[in-house]
Amino acid sequence: MTEKRTSGNKESCWIRYRLDLRGIKLEDVAKKANRTISLVSKVINGERQSEKVEVALAELLGYSSWKNLWADAFINAERRAV
Numbered sequence: 001m002t003e004k005r006t007s008g009n010k011e012s013c014w015i016r017y018r019l020d021l022r023g024i025k026l027e028d029v030a031k032k033a034n035r036t037i038s039l040v041s042k043v044i045n046g047e048r049q050s051e052k053v054e055v056a057l058a059e060l061l062g063y064s065s066w067k068n069l070w071a072d073a074f075i076n077a078e079r080r081a082v
Contacts, residue, residue: 010077011070012045015057018073024060032056 019029026044030037033056042048043057054066063069 011073014073014077015044015061015069018061019057022061029053029056029060032060 019025026037026040029040030053033040033050033052035050035053039048039050040053040057043050043053054069058064058066058069061069063072
């Protein structure tokens with residue numbers, strides 16, 4: 001089950017940064033989740049929820065769950081902002 005969250009621009013940017021570091025495109029996430037690129041973007045931005053996209057993002061970035069990925073994004077985005 002997906003967890004409702006409030007998206008912060010910093011967290012979304014951090015997730016996109018991590019994808020870029022690994023050479024992973026939104027298209028790659030969309031293919032893995034069998035969803036659209038638009039939906040992947042909306043999930044990253046916190047505008048929509050999709051368990052399949054969240055699982056794909058977590059797996060591609062080496063996390064055991066979306067919750068762990070989002071927590072790491074929150075912590076690291078805050079560190080970078082300071």
